[in-house]
Amino acid sequence: MREPDRKPIQxxxxxxxxxxxxxxxxxxxxxxxxxxxxxxxxxVAGRLATLPGTEVHAVRGAKIVLVLEGGSVGExxxxxxxxxxxxxxxxxxxxxxxxxxxxxxxxxx
Numbered sequence: 001m002r003e004p005d006r007k008p009i010q011x012x013x014x015x016x017x018x019x020x021x022x023x024x025x026x027x028x029x030x031x032x033x034x035x036x037x038x039x040x041x042x043x044v045a046g047r048l049a050t051l052p053g054t055e056v057h058a059v060r061g062a063k064i065v066l067v068l069e070g071g072s073v074g075e076x077x078x079x080x081x082x083x084x085x086x087x088x089x090x091x092x093x094x095x096x097x098x099x100x101x102x103x104x105x106x107x108x109x
Contacts, residue, residue, distance in 0.1 A: 030076050030097040034064040040088040051079060
């Protein structure tokens with residue numbers, strides 16, 4: 001049975017590539033804790049802040065708290081893997097993940 005709130009797919013949408021433009025359908029918001037060499041934690045946080053979809057929330061001692069946004073679990077996981085092999089980083093662990101439908105990402109004011 002078809003979901004009633006979904007727009008029907010038209011053949012023209014397939015031929016013109018509009019279906020591909022409709023993605024991503026979900027927004028993944030995650031938080032992570034990165035453990036870095038304490039004397040280099042501020043420098044590591046600066047490098048992390050330059051990654052796309054990555055926000056440094058706090059730095060205390062060797063711990064760096066991040067908020068990550070992406071279109072899929074794979075995108076978030078890939079970024080965590082990239083972080084975990086950075087110089088002066090000991091570990092990067094996902095703490096929380098929330099998946100929202102893309103049309104839910106803007107909250108009413």
